[in-house]
Amino acid sequence: MKSGELIRIFASMSMKRIAALPVLLMIIVMMTQGCRRDEPTTWNIHGAGPLAQGRIGLDDLLADSLLTSGEDNLWHLILKKDLTDFDLDSLVAIPDTTISRKFSIPLNGGPWNIPAGVNLIAITEDRQLGITGAELKEIHTSGGFLEYEVRSYVNGYLTCTYSLPGLTRNGQPTVISAFTPPLDGAVPGSASGVIDLSGYEFDLTGTSGFARNSVASSIVVSTSSDAPGPAVVYGNDSVVVRLRFLDPEVAYARGYFGQHHYTISESPQFFTGWNPEGFLALDQAEVRFRVENYTGADAQVQFTQLSSVNGFSGNQVDLSQGDWFETINITRATEINGIVTPVVVERLVNSSNSNINAFIENLPNGLTMVGTVDVNPLGDISDGNDFIYTSKAIRAMIEADFPLRIGMNNLVLRDTLALRIDEGELDASGEVFVHIENHFPFATELDVWLLDAGREPVRKLADHQEVEHAILTSDPSAPVPASSVLRVALNSDDLEVLRDDAFIVLRVEVNTPGYPSEVGIYTTHYMDVKVVADIRATISIE
Amino acid sequence: MILLVLLTMSIQGQVPSSLLLARDSSFRTSLAIMLAEGDAGIGSPALNRRFFDRMLWGGELKDWHTDQLLESMKEVSRAGFGASGRIHFYGMSDTLFGLSDWGMHTAVGTAWHAQAGFSRGLFEAIFKGNARHRGDTLVLDPFSGQYQSWQKFGFGLFHKKTFSSAMLSLVSGQDYRRLEVRDAGLYTSPLADSLSLHYAGEYTRSDTANRGWGAGNGIGLALDLEYNRPLATGDGFISVSLQDFGWVAWNKSTQHMTFDSLTTWEGYSTEQLFGSDGLPAIEPVDSIHTTTRSGVRWQMLPFRVQVRMMKYIARSTLLDVGMTLQPGHYAVPMVQAGLSHFLSDRMLVTGRLGIGGYGTFSAGAECQWMPGGRWLIRAGTHNVAGWINEDARSMDAYFSLACFFNRNS
Structure with a gap:
């Protein structure tokens, strides 16, 4: 068949026939749409x-920390709980302190034309920190800021060098250098800055080495060596230095902390969410109360109440053990080359010296503890060598060992x-x-x-x-x-x-x-x- | 092992009987014939139309229904789906290579074909669950499933008087997947505290990068032959045809996987339950052996052979008998016999009974109409019950529309 013949055949199709093809196509499309899947197939198995x-x-x-096994393969339930962690930071806290000092030019009359590079003021002195209740020789800070500002009422360019030799970081003393422009009418020339106190060590013995709570300082004010001209100075001109300690955080302190009295009232909880009820019979339960003193200060602890509390029944059983309620004198810890050896006092409570079985069989999910703590009850017997690492001071803990030979x-x-x-x-x-x-x-x-x-x-x-x-x-x-x-x-x-x-x-x-x-x-x-x-x-x- | 049952659903591959035996043969004077055909069907000796409806279009498979299917199901059964569409062009006017009785025959078509052989145990595991088999193994093998889709572009010749034809087609493979599980079982321990699934077989899939109609993931050739010979008595025809005989070479991205695995599940371990890392995803344990390789894979198209005889037994009545053969271990020849009656010179209605193929008895109907002698419309089904009864085991339909282009159109 020739191609012309094929074309002629198609050309011969009437419009009616051509229209039939789309109609057929529409029918097919409609049938397809009618068969569209519109719900899931489901069946039961x-x-x-x-x-x-x-x-x-x-x-x-x-948890592994709660269990240990004895030699006879008997499980022992071990409970360790910090009962209290006395917050002794306040013993050595440094409040926000602002020190403002005005240094006058030691001249009379004027005007004096002072050429560049000439010292105007040179003074060394101690500045006192606002510490109360303690006489500190040394502190280490883990945070806080020192803001400084120097104001010059001199008509000339000045260089102010403010040294704090007792304030060191990595062994380097702190030196604040401020360059102030000339007085502009009534507006003093000023310079300011901020020092982050993290990692600083403070020597609070002052310039004499015997003072307490004091910071040695010295100031040298001179006309700037690169000043374009001489400073015009009058006898009543001055320089004001302002230091501000903001939120200083003490990590370590040494000195005499003073005498302090604290009240203990703690309610530590065990097994939050569990509310046990019923009856428990125990055999050979043993509870060890332990107080650890990490501070270089004496302490006297007096417990007046220790109770087990069943949160479900509301029952409370007070511990009866004579030793425990006697005054516990805890001597100071020792520190050698920065290593602290705490003093530990323990009281062992068991079924032979107390009502510990009833105490535990009450199925407590919490304790109530009341008492007092006295720091340095005998005063300054260390000659001002109390010390404290504020992150770890005095801890009281309970360590209970219950051999799981029980009746329920x-x-x-x-x-x-x-x-x-x-x-x-x-x-x-x-x-x-x-x-x-x-x-x-x-x-x-x-x-x-x-x-x-x-x-x-x-x-x-x-x-x-x-x-x-x-x-x-x-x-x-x-x-x-x-x-x-x-x-x-x-x-x-x-x-x-x-x-x-x-x-x-x-x-x-x-x-x-x-x-x-x-x-x-x-x-x-x-x-x-x-x-x-x-x-x-x-x-x-x- | 199952050799796939070739449940070809391209039901009416042979030329409509009206073109061979119609009393009004005026269409033979036309310049050309354009014949569009479409068919679709689904069937299984084990499943019914209600099941197919729910699976294809959604809905609930009731418990009594799956129970009923399971009860009547043989140990191994099969199911198939097919759909196709073709447009033929027969050039009637000119001579071909100087032979006036022969003309050019071209065709384009598209086809989808799926088939599966499955065990009763697999059906039960999927649709009923394993609870009734504690302390027992649900045998899941054999399972064999294959899906192919392709497009054909054919060119050939045909005999104008008998419509015998030969056509060679270029085949563009769209999608091919084949899963064959030789050995599989699900063991449930008596307490149901352990499940063991073992499975061995292979899986092949064509290039997954290209999807959709006309994706062209393979290329091949196919041969379609049809021989229609008039009976010596002149009152009928005998037809023999071979359709979709060919292969597709699926491209080098075709993946072939073999697996031989044992998976045991005993639940999460208490260490996982009490652990703080959360529950991990369920992972198989024991042995897993899977190998995958990619490469060109030749695959035969699901061909079929049909034999048909049509003979006038009265002035307006034809008897036709036929058989469709499909290769495969589980192929059952489909035998059909029917009576056709000319209501007028241009309208033929047929009733036809069949058995085999999908393994069940069927009663079909067909109507062919040549309005004005310029069109041929044929519509029919092999199983009327499939349209009216949800318990029917198969459902299909076919439709043809031929247009005769006359010289004076």
Whole structure:
């Protein structure tokens, strides 16, 4: 077929026929549009599979710092808590201080034409810092500022050199050089600046070396060597130097700190969020109270009250131990080449010398401590050589060692966990089974509540789900394990709640067999856990 | 191992019967014939139209529905989808190489073709879940799936009296993917505290950098042959055809992966749960062996062979019988028999029964109409039930529109 023939064929098509093709195309497009996918495909499946597995020992549930094991593999619960950290910064605090000094020209009459490079003033003297209650020889600063300003009432260019030889940084004395222009009518020529006091050392013994709270200074005022002409000086002309110490932070101080009296009233908290209730029987609990004095000053500590507080029941048990409430004299720490050796005073409290068992069996989640501290009760017996590193002064700590040979009767622990599931639009319901092989000699009963974002209860997910305790044998470290299955039901509404910052409230009730007899919890005890889900979920494909 | 079942859904590849046996043969005097054809269909002996509807257009697959499908499903089943569109041009007027009975035949077309062979276990794992198989292995193999799409540009010749034709086409490959899983299973432990998935097989995919219609990720050739011979009695035809016989060389960016893996999931460890780093993404454990290589890959097009006989059994009534053969281990020849009746000289209606192909019985219908002797319109389906009954196992439609260009148009 020739190409001309083909063209002629197409040209012969009537308009009606040509129009039929777009109509056909439109029909096809309309059919295609009618088949557009406008909803997801969904179906339901019934699936089963593992969520988690593993072996849980006590060291998985508690932080390493809280546990240690003895030679007999018995777990010991160790609690260390700073009860108070006395803030003794105020002993040596330097308030904001402004020192303003006017230096007059030692001439009479005038005018005097003073050529360039001639000294007008040369004075050395001590300046006193505004320290009260302490007589300090030396301080080291970790922050703050020194603002300076020099004002010249002389009609000429001056060079003012203000030296602070007792104020050093890296061994270098501080020298402030200020160049002031001539007096302009009534407006003095001035120069100013700021010095960051971080890392500065202050010698507060003044020019004599025997003063306290004093800074040696010297000023030399001369006509500038490069002045364009002589200065015109009158006998009543002067130069004013103004120094301002702003927010000086003392890191170290030496001197005599004076006598001070402080009151202690502390309420340290343990286990925030846990509100234990129930009954606990302890064996051989031991609590060590410890006071450490890192300051080069004597201290006298007098505790008048130490109580355990159960925040859930409100019960309070006061510690009764005679030694503890006697006055504790703590002598000063020593410092050799910048290394401080603290003085430590300890009081050991156990079941034989106190009511520590009742104190602990109260299940405290907080303590109340009341007392006083006196600094330098005997006055200046160090000849002005008290010292303090303000970052670490006097600490009081508690170190408790509870061998986990305990009896528990309906001991209840509670916690609230924030939870959020970010699994999109998963529509599912079903059950979560927790298969447990318990090698611990205690039984637990678990209750779980689901709370919405407003902490309003939605549903109880687990109701009195029990885990049997292992059966004790003649070898307490190797009981016969007991198997239990916990069941937690979840429905699609629960998942909807969990997608919106929900909360889970756990209530665990723990019991040991034969309470109040104690059972040991050993490092060989554990719990094998397998968490399995059996869910009916709706699969959705967009 | 499954050799893919070639469920070709290009249903009506042969020339419309009206062009061979219509009483009104005036169209033979036309200068040329332009024939546009389109078809689409989906089917499976195990799945039904309700399932296909939900999967393709969305909606809920009810539990009773998936239960019903699973209950009636054989251990290994299959499904297929196909759609195509073609425009043929037959030059009727001139001679070709001095042979007056032969004319030029050109065609352009596009096709999409997907097929899958799958196990009952795989369907159950996906649509029902594994909960009923604690302490048991859900056998997921064999699975074999393939998807191809391409465009054809053909040039050939045809016999004006019988419409026998031969055409060689340049094939532009658009997309090719093939997944074959020889061995796979999902074991669920009795407590469901462990899942083990093992799978071994291979996956091939064409260049992923180019997507969409006409992407041109491969090039090939295809041969289409059709032989229509009049019966000796002069009252019918016998036709034999071979369609889409050819290969595509998918380009060097085609990836071929083999895998042989065992993945075990026992849940997060308690160390991860109690850790402060948050839960990591689920990662397979045990052995994973995967190799990937890229390179040109030759792949055959899903060809088919069709045989058809049409014969007048009365003045206005034709009997037609035919068979469609597709290569493959699980291919079932599709046998059809139908009766066609001329309602007028220019309108032919056909009822046709079939079995095979997708493995189920089907009853189809077709109508061919030549309005004014200048058009031919053909529309039909191989399974009428697919349009009216959601339980039907297949659904398809085909449509042809031919235009006869006469000298005096």
